[in-house]
Amino acid sequence: MPNAPAWPAMRHSKNVTTLRNALIVAILLGAWLYGFTTTRSEIAPLVPNVLPTAHTVVKEGDVFVAYNTSHEIVGYAAAADATGYGGPVYLLVGVDPEGEIAGIQVIEQRETPGFYALLRDNRFVQKFLGRKLDQPLVLGDDIDGVSGASLSANAVATAIWRSVAKIQTETAASASVPVQFGLPEVTLVALFATSLFLPRLRKPRHKHALRWAIMLISLVILGFMYNKPLTIANFASLLAGYWPTWQNHLYWYLVLGGSIGVVLFSGKNMYCHTICPFGTAQDCFARLGDAHPFSASGDSKLTRRLRWVPRWLAVLALAMGLAFRQPGAASYEPFGTLFSLSAGFFPWMLLVIVLFTSMLLLRPFCTYLCPVKPALESALYVRNRVRRLWNTRMSALRQ
Amino acid sequence: MEHQDERFTAVSPRQALYFFIVLCVILILIILFSQYSDESTLTDEIYLQSGVAQIDGN
Numbered sequence: 357m358p359n360a361p362a363w364p365a366m367r368h369s370k371n372v373t374t375l376r377n378a379l380i381v382a383i384l385l386g387a388w389l390y391g392f393t394t395t396r397s398e399i400a401p402l403v404p405n406v407l408p409t410a411h412t413v414v415k416e417g418d419v420f421v422a423y424n425t426s427h428e429i430v431g432y433a434a435a436a437d438a439t440g441y442g443g444p445v446y447l448l449v450g451v452d453p454e455g456e457i458a459g460i461q462v463i464e465q466r467e468t469p470g471f472y473a474l475l476r477d478n479r480f481v482q483k484f485l486g487r488k489l490d491q492p493l494v495l496g497d498d499i500d501g502v503s504g505a506s507l508s509a510n511a512v513a514t515a516i517w518r519s520v521a522k523i524q525t526e527t528a529a530s531a532s533v534p535v536q537f538g539l540p541e542v543t544l545v546a547l548f549a550t551s552l553f554l555p556r557l558r559k560p561r562h563k564h565a566l567r568w569a570i571m572l573i574s575l576v577i578l579g580f581m582y583n584k585p586l587t588i589a590n591f592a593s594l595l596a597g598y599w600p601t602w603q604n605h606l607y608w609y610l611v612l613g614g615s616i617g618v619v620l621f622s623g624k625n626m627y628c629h630t631i632c633p634f635g636t637a638q639d640c641f642a643r644l645g646d647a648h649p650f651s652a653s654g655d656s657k658l659t660r661r662l663r664w665v666p667r668w669l670a671v672l673a674l675a676m677g678l679a680f681r682q683p684g685a686a687s688y689e690p691f692g693t694l695f696s697l698s699a700g701f702f703p704w705m706l707l708v709i710v711l712f713t714s715m716l717l718l719r720p721f722c723t724y725l726c727p728v729k730p731a732l733e734s735a736l737y738v739r740n741r742v743r744r745l746w747n748t749r750m751s752a753l754r755q
Numbered sequence: 756m757e758h759q760d761e762r763f764t765a766v767s768p769r770q771a772l773y774f775f776i777v778l779c780v781i782l783i784l785i786i787l788f789s790q791y792s793d794e795s796t797l798t799d800e801i802y803l804q805s806g807v808a809q810i811d812g813n
Binding site: 406408459460461481482485673680682685688702703706709710717721725 | 775786
């Protein structure tokens with residue numbers, strides 16, 4: 357059929373896209389439900405572990421009230437989690453009627469083994485025992501941190517603080533945690549704000565200079581100084597419901613909210629294009645070599661097929677993060693390997709191959725492998741679909 | 756006239772790109788599965804103020 361009309365092909369392609377999107381949503385939903393049903397078993401039977409005199413346990417909201425055989429209150433318990441470097445730490449904290457932390461149970465932790473071993477060696481959890489509810493629990497000030505495992509120590513401290521906060525709410529006590537707003541947070545906000553001006557600049561020379569200024573600041577501060585790029589683990593944590601306390605993880609909210617917010621506001625993925633420190637690292641290597649973008653020379657099928665490689669990798673990483681409730685392990689990007697210069701053999705190999713290829717091909721990781729770009733593009737896709745739907749409805753109403 | 760070594764067959768950019776992607780995807784899958792297969796992080800520890808109870812589930 358040489359002169360077949362174009363529309364059946366378009367319709368077929370639209371159907372394939374719809375089916376593929378439905379399959380992705382089904383995979384992620386299935387993984388989320390699997391993770392939800394297979395983790396977090398009943399907490400109430402564990403309460404006597406942290407309050408040994410407890411005989412009966414009654415759940416009141418988020419807090420378990422423990423009674424002895426004479427039906428007197430012997431304490432309160434609450435469970436909470438917090439995300440460390442590699443994954444969440446889930447703790448149950450028991451507080452006696454005098455308001456002192458009487459017991460702590462590590463119900464589950466998915467932290468990087470090396471970091472967690474450092475906490476054990478330093479008897480970190482034990483430092484919280486005997487602390488009063490109304491005493492602040494600020495790491496570094498009130499509780500000594502653990503050198504070399506600061507993020508893991510922060511996660512344990514945060515999980516304990518969250519449990520205590522639940523009990524405080526129940527027993528009407530009060531506590532305050534200082535908000536962490538330092539150089540990485542200020543830099544990130546400034547970079548997002550500046551990146552919004554980029555499309556408004558007319559002269560390509562100015563645009564180029566500003567883009568490189570943003571990229572280099574990001575590479576130095578967000579990359580090498582603080583090692584805080586946006587990773588797929590951030591999205592996995594978001595979807596799994598592992599939302600850290602905003603006071604001491606403000607950066608987590610800023611980097612996720614900022615990158616998604618800019619996509620929704622401007623319709624452009626400014627994070628990947630301008631702010632990502634690993635993208636800058638690849639661009640620097642491109643300057644060292646003679647990198648060019650790969651030209652599929654009109655082969656749109658090949659371009660489309662290659663575009664789906666990072667998308668399926670992102671779906672796989674997210675699905676595993678949600679199914680095993682281990683968002684930290686979803687991150688396969690070599691960002692941390694470059695910025696901390698420490699990793700195993702395979703991450704190092706991936707980094708070396710990617711950086712070497714960057715000298716020949718423009719941003720190979722961003723284009724063919726990075727899961728962050730598809731995650732942000734999905735926000736862009738939803739934005740554009742909603743806008744199109746809204747415009748169609750509005751024009752139909754006007755007619 | 757430019758001399759061409761006939762012992763080697765030229766690799767097209769497309770083949771090189773495929774090789775890069777396949778190699779990296781294999782590495783990524785190894786990294787992902789090794790991160791998830793580490794079960795040593797599952798614990799069940801109890802710390803008490805009055806006592807030294809510590810139970811390791813592993």
